[in-house]
Amino acid sequence: MSGHSKWSTIKRKKGANDAKRGKIFTKLIKEITIAAKMGGGDPEGNPRLRSAITVAKSENMPKENIDRAIKKGTGDLGGAVYEEILYEGYGPGGVAVLVETMTDNKNRTVADIRHFFAKSGGNLGESGCVAWMFDKKGTISVDKAGVNEEQLMDVALEAGAEDVVEEEDSFQIITAPESFNDVVDQLEKGKIKFAEATLSMVPKNTIEVTEEKAARSLLRLLDNLEDHDDVQKVHANFDITDELMDQLS
Structure with a gap:
């Protein structure tokens, strides 16, 4: 869990989610659009669309x-035609990185992503080179403040x-993808508020990044990737100690 939860925690501390609210909405709209295109507009008969709507609601996206x-x-309604492409590579410190994209111009997208990897000292790899290091899971983050642990469990x-999983200031609920919506529904019925709900690629094992230079380059790579308009999600199998994070801050 460290790679996903660590990156989520870092972004919350940096305020990245608030600062990039517009970009988050843009990415979610793309996911909802392609989910509806592939499986129809009824979320009850389209699990991917239902999950996308769940995540959008967790980010307070307006119903309209x-x-x-x-x-x-x-x-x-008219709109651009998007193609889903998964890119894989290695970042600083040998960290495995998965990049989910949705693009209307794959030549532009791959050129930009390759540039980001090279600039950080990493490299873009072949399809399948790191995907096997991850499992698809639902992850739901519940802040510790105001929640009863026994009820939550x-x-x-x-x-x-x-x-x-208990962490410093939150609980991370891990689900199989097919159970994700059911768990979210029951949390809402139990009036348990959650800070984040998403489907993620969770690393099976993590690599601890201990050098300040490598850690700084890795976080810059992840920031650059997530800030790109064509990138939907970024996953990485790293861990960074709180002490090193304090130095980077």
Whole structure:
């Protein structure tokens, strides 16, 4: 879990989620659009669309934005045609990096991503070079403040969660992808608020980055990738100690 949870924690501390709210909405709209295009506009019969809507709601996206994105996907509204491409590579310190993209110009996208990797001292790899190091999971972050741990455990596990992991200031609920929506539904029914809910590629093992230069370059790489308009999600199998994070800050 360290790679995903560490990066999520870092972004929250930096305020990146608030600063890039517009970009987050743009990425979510793309996901909803392509989900509706591939599986139809009814979330009850389209698990991918239902998950995308769940994540959008967790980011407080207005209902009209969600409805408009669905209509674009079903063809009721015009819009760009996107292609999904997964890029894989190695960042500083040998950290494995997965980059999920949705683009209308793959030549532009791959050129930019290759540039980011090279600039950081990493390299873009072949398809399949690092994907095997990750498992797809649902991850739901619940702030410790104001939540009853015993109630949270009962609700999450009864709804089908695989595990609840305690961290410094939050609980991370881990689910199989097919249980993700059910767990979110039960949390909402139990009036348990969550800070983040998303489907992620969770690393099976992590690499600890101990050198300041490598850590700084890695975080810059992840920032550059996530800031790119064509990038939907970035996953990496790293861990950085809190002490080193304090130095970087």
